Amino acid sequence: MPSTHHSRPACPTSASRTHSEPRLQLASIPRNRAQSSTQDRTLRAIHHAIHRSTPTHDPRTHLHLAHHALTTTFATTSSSHQQELHLIHWAKENHLHIPHDQFPAACQPPSHLEDSFMEHHVWPHHSGHRILKLTHAGHFGLWPSAHKNGAGWDLHTRHTTPLRYLTRLLAANTHLGDDFVLHAIITDSHCRPQILTSQPHYPGPTPGDIIDAAPPSQQSRIRHQQHTLIRQALAARGFHPTHHSPSTFYRPADNLALFDAHFQNLIWHPSPHSPRTLIPFDVLPLHPHGKLRENLSLSLLPIPSPLSKTHLPLLTSSLIP
Secondary structure: OOOOOOOOOOOHHHHHHOOOOOOOOEOOOOOOHHHHHHHHHHHHHHHHHHHOOOOOOOOOHHHHHHHHHHHOOOOOOOOHHHHHHHHHHHHHHOOOEEEHHHOOHHHOOOHHHOOOOOOEEEEEOOOOOEEEEEEOOOOOOEEEEEEEEOOEEEEEEEEOOHHHHHHHHHHHHHHHOOOOEEEEEEEOOOOOEEEEEEEEOOOOOOHHHHHHHOOHHHHHHHHHHHHHHHHHHHHOOOOEEEOOOOOOEEEHHHOEEEEOOOHHHEEEEOOOOOOOEEEEOOOEEEOOOHHHHHHHHOOEOOOOOOOOHHHOOOEOHHHOO
């Protein structure tokens, strides 16, 4: 499950700061009233540009309404095609459907940002305040699942459905303090839906950017350091690493799993209260069930030893049990 803020320029000055052990927070960015007003204005501007009308209510409600429309009709095991048709029907009823030939050119992703291996087209809004994401037609990314492997089970990924894609976005808002907003459902000439969303733009380099910007002789050491800091931040709030992947974590206390917590899905954001804040922006949180939950419970590695109090990682309050 690839990163969304994928193309970010390297930051050599940030790389140089990793030579000393930094303090760390893993959290959502706290927003003051002025920042919230800016986000609200940007959301209204995006809606007006796409639909050529002023929103009559908060665009943030769309994601909840679309998710509710699918969950009250389908189980998670229903076919993606059935869900796609129902999502389009819901969008038409709620005036959020746009045929591809009526999708304003100014709101479409620039062609040079097309990325065939990601589930999204990703590009910045001209205001600089939000990142727009448009799924590929009929493709909604990947979803983790338990897979029978001889006498045991291992972890695989498979193509997911619109319902699970929307569940992923809501979980990111709930558990990681993000602000995903659903703007429209676009249909192509074959009536396949594309989901158009946005989230705040989080300035700063990813751990991957920091590693890439370092001299080749230093990259191995900095990679290890970045990995350690991520693990420590999650361990401070009860998340175990697992043997499946360095980017998969699980907290048994409240059955919360984090997938894709890797170098390109986290951002080092400047913070006035500490040297940097680590922001998760495309991590997949979910409450696993059945064999997936059992699989994760049996794959836990020991929680790393805590850092000293002066370097204690913190998480956003929504992740604190």
